[in-house]
Amino acid sequence: MTAHKTQHAQVLVVGAGPAGMAAATAAANAGAHVTVLDDNPDAGGQIWRGGVPASGDQRDSARDRAFRAFRASTASLQTGRRVIDAPRPRTLRAFSEATGTIETFTWEQLILATGARERLLPFPGWTLPGVFGAGGLQALVKGGFSVAGKRIVVAGSGPLLLAVAAHLQQYGAKVVSVAEQAGLRALIPFAATLCSHPGKVWQGARYRVALRNVGYRTGCWPVAAQGTDKLTAVRLTNGERIWTEPCDLLACGFHLVPNTELPALLGCSLVHNPSGDCVAVDATQRTSLENVYCAGEPTGIAGLDAALLQGRIAGLAAANRPDDAKALFKQRDREQAFGKALDRAFALRSDLRSLARPETIVCRCEDVPYSRLQSQPSWTEAKLQTRCGMGPCQGRICGPAVQTLFGWRNISIRPPLFPVPLSALVSEATLESAGDLSGERPGRDTPPAS
């Protein structure tokens, strides 16, 4: 049966965003046999997500270069695959939604480039249709959702907000306001850091020109989304007064959190950080596990340039080119310093912890309201008592939220990392046991995976 194929890669890369593409390209060009897995329909990750173009699209030379080099390399890309578990040493299994099957991949060197997601925080009305993540709305627009003529409030935190607002305008939206929760006092030292990164100043300046008629407010955040069946307005505050901004859509995200689920499942050591745990790596991007590397945002949010360098270093190190990798350390360290400045500038204000009302839903999969979580001592207890974090997203959205609200950390990562239909597990279990019986037909009493 074709469902049960095992593929072997000398270097297996998980994630085809900028870090994964850079890692795969470097390792393949150094002569390694490289396979890249990604959950999305195409390479590029979120920042380089393709899709439906707009006429104002700027040519992105870094993106073009990376795609050309990646496609010219011998690395083989397999999209539409989400990694679900690691049943044996040096083995990962991935689920393909399109075919409904589980595939097995064995590796000699593994590079984890699993990226980051937005931190989404609960406030009254945040589950209304019309409320999106900030990067979320950008991705959906690239995915063909037309925002032409729509009035949009962009809110939350982080450098992504300006990029998203500029992008939405380019697609014909009317961005009515950009609300950054960080105060001006926190942002000024960050602006000074930018002077040592001229490329980023230029990028920022381009956004400001694109958004010159849009109010960019610092020290300003959303307190409620209003509407009955869908969003009609957002309530914003600067801590002194509250006002209503009528709009059709709200794009709201509070900076990024690393995707550490797969590294944690494999047993990689994490660095505990109040803004979210990161994967611990050495100078060559190697994790605490031998032959397992990590590159990009999972090692700490530091942006595109850091991710590309970390990816190249990991790829070269995995392909046994330590000297070539070493040549990039200095440049990489400089970019990582930018990440530290980001963390300081966009640290979350404590006011955001008190936005949820008792009835505000915190876990969107299981509809668990804030009032049911308040009395819980830990996330483990909250999971048992309320099912918070037990739904299909497995705490990827409510996890960072409850960490911000209550200081809870998720300490148990269990396979499968994503929900897998029973039918796929059953057919996989049947085939596995057929293999164990060395050629005998699977018995009818083969127990399905539970």
Next chain:
Amino acid sequence: MRDGLPADRLISVPTITVWVNGTPVQVPDGAMASAAFLAAGVPCRRSVTGEPRTALCGMGICFECRAIVDGVHQRRTCQVPCREGMRLETQP
């Protein structure tokens, strides 16, 4: 005026037709199924307490955009490219 390009200045891409809860919806070729739900103004799913939900993260993480695609439940529509004639339904 350069900012806020009007819709007619957008690059025109060919459209395809998909069916959202039995109603035809035109989407640009290359659109994701989530875009069809948003264009139709129809929720992807009902939450466990019955709230209407649409796509949130746009990148396959949050599972809010789960819906029925060509009869298959639980598909994350933000990761499913539309195809001509595709049948999309709100997941109860």
